[in-house]
Amino acid sequence: xxxxxxxxxxxxxxxxxxxxxxxxxxxxxxxxxxxxxxxxxxxxxxxxxxxxxxxxxxxxxxxxxxxxxxxxxxxxxxxxxxxxxxxxxxxxxxxxxxxxxxxxxxxxxxxxxxxxxxxxxxxxxxxxxxxxxxxxxxxxxxxxxxxxxxxxxxxxxxxxxxxxxxxxxxxxxxxxxxxxxxxxxxxxxxxxxxxxxxxxxxxxxxxxxxxxxxxxxxxxxxxxxxxxxxxxxxxxxxxxxxxxxxxxxxxxxxxxxxxxxxxxxxxxxxxxxxxxxxxxxxxxxxxxxxxxxxxxxxxxxxxxxxxxxxxxxxxxxxxxxxxxxxxxxxxxxxxxxxxxxxxxxxxxxxxxxxxxxxxxxxxxxxxxxxxxxxxxxxxxxxxxxxxxxxxxxxxxxxxxxxxxxxxxxxxxxxxxxxxxxxxxxxxxxx
Ligand code: NCD
Numbered sequence: 001x002x003x004x005x006x007x008x009x010x011x012x013x014x015x016x017x018x019x020x021x022x023x024x025x026x027x028x029x030x031x032x033x034x035x036x037x038x039x040x041x042x043x044x045x046x047x048x049x050x051x052x053x054x055x056x057x058x059x060x061x062x063x064x065x066x067x068x069x070x071x072x073x074x075x076x077x078x079x080x081x082x083x084x085x086x087x088x089x090x091x092x093x094x095x096x097x098x099x100x101x102x103x104x105x106x107x108x109x110x111x112x113x114x115x116x117x118x119x120x121x122x123x124x125x126x127x128x129x130x131x132x133x134x135x136x137x138x139x140x141x142x143x144x145x146x147x148x149x150x151x152x153x154x155x156x157x158x159x160x161x162x163x164x165x166x167x168x169x170x171x172x173x174x175x176x177x178x179x180x181x182x183x184x185x186x187x188x189x190x191x192x193x194x195x196x197x198x199x200x201x202x203x204x205x206x207x208x209x210x211x212x213x214x215x216x217x218x219x220x221x222x223x224x225x226x227x228x229x230x231x232x233x234x235x236x237x238x239x240x241x242x243x244x245x246x247x248x249x250x251x252x253x254x255x256x257x258x259x260x261x262x263x264x265x266x267x268x269x270x271x272x273x274x275x276x277x278x279x280x281x282x283x284x285x286x287x288x289x290x291x292x293x294x295x296x297x298x299x300x301x302x303x304x305x306x307x308x309x310x311x312x313x314x315x316x317x318x319x320x321x322x323x324x325x326x327x328x329x330x331x332x333x334x335x336x337x338x339x340x341x342x343x344x345x346x347x348x349x350x351x352x353x354x355x356x357x358x359x360x361x362x363x364x365x366x367x368x369x370x371x372x373x374x375x376x377x378x379x380x381x382x383x384x385x386x387x388x389x390x391x392x393x394x395x396x397x398x399x400x401x402x403x404x405x406x407x408x409x410x411x412x413x414x415x416x417x418x419x420x421x422x423x424x425x426x427x428x429x430x
Contacts, residue, residue, distance in 0.1 A: 215253040
């Protein structure tokens, strides 16, 4: 097998769109056996699946993809060409993706897991330089894009804020972008104005990734959010089609929810409950876009009790820095996703997400810290997924995704077996 058993099986389940239970039944094995095959190699409970199962699963997947080929005219060619914008290899919006292409990107992210988990190293991007241009506050997006590029063997040059860039001297976006393109091989840009990253992208032929453009989009965050939901659902034996997704907080200015809502809409029959304080509702054009894509149910509310029955609660921070004349009516201490709220309205299989940073200061209420030890809180697993997903984005945009598998070598240092204290609980996921 060219890939690990775990990657192979997860990919098969995703392609067939089957939960663990249904997949186990289709293959004719006990769910418990399947669980042990899905563990990381090297973990104590791990078991190798029999050769006959490997052949059988390969056959079902191949049959399914043959059927798909006849059923719909499958597009071909490298993924980067299929998601290109105006012929350029850039990531500006989630609207560049369809369900097929997003899942193809996730197969590349799965391949990256041994590198992201510090078991393997790769140098497929050796010699390449990333320009990380952040004209707005950032911690995880900037560092995780940088770390993802480094883990593929590239190097990173950073600039942060307007004050220390030539834009403070009146330089245009066009000039900055063109000049940077002479220095680096790819750029990640975060900028406070909606549409500005697209302007950077028009001025260059090197790959540009939108790291957040004002209240516009944050495509890489939405991709890692969707990847997290699919991974958590696979652990819980759920399918995304038909799921109930709740988004809370500042849905007007929160760019992560703008991108995530559009991306989730590629699936079928979802129920979306959009709960915001008064005046911070999801923009109408995004709701219309989602309504056009499939038979989704979209409900808007100002009452947190409407989290009832959610499969996913995605909380967000109020983006006060983007306010013009809004008042925060209705955003009181009760407007908070807390342990009491999810204990009252949701079951033990709900997952609670947040793009982070959560505002932990007094008077901020996006997500309570009393969920910190609750396994339903997926925020750190979500943030960890930023690495494999951003590695996949770079590998695809720079056209090296097919070289990754054979480029991997064992790490020479001794990383901890679990990167976070609570990871052991979710061992089965990785
Ligand atoms: C978000 C952002 O910058 O849009 N953070 C992130 O990138 N993970 C969310 C926020 O700032 O509230």
